[in-house]
Amino acid sequence: MDAGWDIEAQVVVIGFGAAGACAALEAAAAGCRVLVLDRFTGGGATALSGGVVYAGGGTAQQRAAGVSDTAEAMFAYLRTEAGDVMPERTLRDFCDGSVAMVAWLEGHGVPFEGSLCPDKTSYPTNRHYLYYSGSEVSARDIAPPAPRGHRARGRGTSGGVLYARLAQAARRAGVQVAGQTTAVRLVTAGGRVTGVECRSLRGAPGWARAAHRALSRLARKPYLYAPKLGRALHRPVGWLEGRYARPLLIGAERGVVIAAGGFAANRAMLREHAPSARGTLPLATPGDDGAGIRLGTGAGAATALLSRVSIWRFLTPPPALLRGVLVDADGKRICDESRYGAALGDAIAGRGGRAWLLADAATIEAARRQVRGTTLWFQRLQAWYLLRAGKVSAPTAAGVAARAGVDPAGLMATLAAYTAVAAAPPQARTDPLGKPAELLRPQDQPPFSLIDVSIRPRLLHPAPVLTLGGLVADPGTGQVLRADGTAIGGLYAAGRSAVGLCSASYVSGLSIADCVFSGRRAGRHAAVLSRGATPGPPAVLSRGATPGPPAVLSRGATPGPPVVP
Numbered sequence: 375m376d377a378g379w380d381i382e383a384q385v386v387v388i389g390f391g392a393a394g395a396c397a398a399l400e401a402a403a404a405g406c407r408v409l410v411l412d413r414f415t416g417g418g419a420t421a422l423s424g425g426v427v428y429a430g431g432g433t434a435q436q437r438a439a440g441v442s443d444t445a446e447a448m449f450a451y452l453r454t455e456a457g458d459v460m461p462e463r464t465l466r467d468f469c470d471g472s473v474a475m476v477a478w479l480e481g482h483g484v485p486f487e488g489s490l491c492p493d494k495t496s497y498p499t500n501r502h503y504l505y506y507s508g509s510e511v512s513a514r515d516i517a518p519p520a521p522r523g524h525r526a527r528g529r530g531t532s533g534g535v536l537y538a539r540l541a542q543a544a545r546r547a548g549v550q551v552a553g554q555t556t557a558v559r560l561v562t563a564g565g566r567v568t569g570v571e572c573r574s575l576r577g578a579p580g581w582a583r584a585a586h587r588a589l590s591r592l593a594r595k596p597y598l599y600a601p602k603l604g605r606a607l608h609r610p611v612g613w614l615e616g617r618y619a620r621p622l623l624i625g626a627e628r629g630v631v632i633a634a635g636g637f638a639a640n641r642a643m644l645r646e647h648a649p650s651a652r653g654t655l656p657l658a659t660p661g662d663d664g665a666g667i668r669l670g671t672g673a674g675a676a677t678a679l680l681s682r683v684s685i686w687r688f689l690t691p692p693p694a695l696l697r698g699v700l701v702d703a704d705g706k707r708i709c710d711e712s713r714y715g716a717a718l719g720d721a722i723a724g725r726g727g728r729a730w731l732l733a734d735a736a737t738i739e740a741a742r743r744q745v746r747g748t749t750l751w752f753q754r755l756q757a758w759y760l761l762r763a764g765k766v767s768a769p770t771a772a773g774v775a776a777r778a779g780v781d782p783a784g785l786m787a788t789l790a791a792y793t794a795v796a797a798a799p800p801q802a803r804t805d806p807l808g809k810p811a812e813l814l815r816p817q818d819q820p821p822f823s824l825i826d827v828s829i830r831p832r833l834l835h836p837a838p839v840l841t842l843g844g845l846v847a848d849p850g851t852g853q854v855l856r857a858d859g860t861a862i863g864g865l866y867a868a869g870r871s872a873v874g875l876c877s878a879s880y881v882s883g884l885s886i887a888d889c890v891f892s893g894r895r896a897g898r899h900a901a902v903l904s905r906g907a908t909p910g911p912p913a914v915l916s917r918g919a920t921p922g923p924p925a926v927l928s929r930g931a932t933p934g935p936p937v938v939p
């Protein structure tokens with residue numbers, strides 16, 4: 375190893391979210407000295423998430439709920455979502471290993487539960503932890519549907535529980551964590567990645583580190599709901615990094631895993647690669663600034679699917695709204711309203727971002743009665759918008775169309791066609807767009823309402839966006855690839871920094887499931903792919919260790935600026 379390193383480990387993981395924690399756990403299980411570094415204190419988007427993991431094929435929770443499922447059915451459904459973004463073999467491995475993946479997470483302390491949610495919802499309440507988190511019922515002609523959204527057990531959005539348990543397990547396994555340390559460049563030698571150039575607050579005054587920790591935590595939630603406020607709170611974090619961070623050079627004997635999240639927080643990258651995301655809310659933390667992707671491309675990596683984003687537009691809860699009819703500005707029906715919120719978002723973005731849900735008086739009344747029993751606090755705001763602030767009403771369908779700015783003739787024609795199907799006897803009730811028969815109800819009771827569900831900046835009913843593309847990684851090993859398909863020695867990528875199982879299309883739980891799958895794969899291979907290396911003593915870094923003098927960068931490298939969104 376190069377004597378110029380400030381710290382050495384066998385496997386270095388950049389980013390301590392779900393993907394990074396899982397990579398670290400596998401590399402440590404293979405006997406490696408593992409160091410994880412994180413720009414903040416770890417957790418990333420994972421800790422803020424709903425903690426839903428997409429899993430099936432007969433998990434313990436599905437069996438406890440009396441649900442029958444097979445890996446084959448899961449594969450057939452996911453093929454419709456994932457397309458050919460991954461080779462068939464990889465998707466099969468993911469589905470065949472799904473039961474074991476949930477057991478592995480449970481083995482590391484992540485709690486799940488087989489309490490089945492009776493309603494179609496964007497996120498179940500604290501009574502239920504297993505639900506239909508995708509469009510499985512809409513795809514029932516392709517594969518027997520099964521609920522596969524496994525939400526980590528915990529009140530509210532339970533991604534915090536999922537992350538905390540994985541982080542605890544990693545520390546228990548001897549993984550060292552260097553917080554407040556930003557990777558700014560990869561060090562290469564002979565075409566191989568051998569280390570990471572960082573800027574770290576490890577030598578900074580205590581108050582600066584405490585302020586950085588506190589402010590970065592404080593900014594995370596506002597960043598999700600009111601990005602302007604979040605950005606303002608985050609600004610001093612960038613200043614502290616610029617003022618006090620010092621270079622730190624970390625050697626990686628066997629490999630570096632990039633697990634630094636996506637780029638939903640980088641507005642310039644979004645504008646360049648995914649203009650359809652205009653007017654959306656980043657479903658991200660300030661750490662999702664594309665730094666992971668840039669680290670990879672700086673070392674020669676290829677990227678793919680950067681234009682793929684998941685825009686969420688949920689019509690539920692309350693579930694009764696699924697009886698409504700989703701139309702565009704011409705009054706034409708857009709798609710099966712019961713599909714997953716990201717599929718609806720995709721369809722709406724494809725119509726220029728403008729859409730309305732038509733609902734009659736009976737549907738609105740049924741939905742109002744459901745609000746209390748089917749929502750968590752953040753969903754109550756959405757329900758209030760859908761049922762009150764976001765709708766206009768009129769005694770006739772033509773009248774409400776005129777009020778909303780929708781073409782009245784188009785809407786009348788759509789409504790007539792929909793009512794003809796919905797009023798048919800159950801055995802003849804077949805929706806051309808695939809909505810399940812039990813959700814097909816005539817919308818014929820005045821007054822009629824049109825709820826504006828367009829994608830545009832809106833405080834009460836924002837459309838969140840998640841980026842899905844990233845570095846191209848070998849589907850078998852997680853090694854990062856160049857444009858010519860050759861692997862960059864010593865470099866791996868996982869989670870939202872990389873192209874993954876959810877890169878074509880996201881359903882709830884598929885991002886975290888992919889983080890677990892790709893993180894474990896990268897950690898395992900980084901640990902064993904470099905020949906001749908034997909596991910050594912624990913990583914040099916220890917908690918509370920006093921940092922040495924600022925590192926002298928070797929190989930003539932100059933530190934880059936801190937990464938600030």
Ligand SMILES: Cc1cc2nc3c(=O)[nH]c(=O)nc-3n(C[C@H](O)[C@H](O)[C@H](O)COP(=O)(O)OP(=O)(O)OC[C@H]3O[C@@H](n4cnc5c(N)ncnc54)[C@H](O)[C@@H]3O)c2cc1C
Pocket residue numbers: 388389390391392393394411412413414415416417418419420421422423424425426427428555556557558598633634635636657658659661662665666840868869870871882883884885886887889937
């Ligand atoms: C509110 C919300 C709800 C969601 N719900 C779900 C859900 O229920 N199920 C699901 O599947 N998905 C969900 N998602 C999406 C999902 O949470 C993320 O896609 C996923 O957690 C990403 O994990 P990751 O490990 O790739 O990145 P992250 O969890 O974001 O971790 C990346 C880490 O890298 C660090 N980092 C970044 N740059 C650097 C750098 N240069 N140097 C060092 N460290 C760096 C960051 O600080 C961060 O801690 C949700 C997202 C949000 C925001």
